[in-house]
Amino acid sequence: MKNMVKTARLQMNLTQQQLAELTGVTRQTISLIEKGKYNPTLKLCLDICYTVNKSLDELFWIDKEEL
Template identity: 65%
Template sequence: MKNKRLKLARIEKDLSQAQLAEAVGVTRQTIGLIEAGGYNPTLNLCIAICKTLGKTLDELFWEE
């Protein structure tokens, strides 16, 4: 399942995949895979992404 909310939140903060990846300590490919639904990130990575983007876990990663 694609994570469109993550992509939108990243774009709202005017960050590229590479910039977000650098901020949270992973590769750009990892961010791309998370957005494409091809990678299930660890809880620690989810939290780091949320802090960087100013969002909650529910807002970015909770499936409705």
């Protein structure tokens, strides 16, 4: 799954640690999500979206050829 979490986080002037605290996960989890090495739950995806004021489809997607 691809994402724009890092870009959105930086636009909100948040560190990985701050985003982690706001969404109830560890900084390491945010780092792995940003690198595309961890697929978050739908709930965590939505928590991140609400925190950075973006919609789900703005932040997360899967390319058709990856399905």
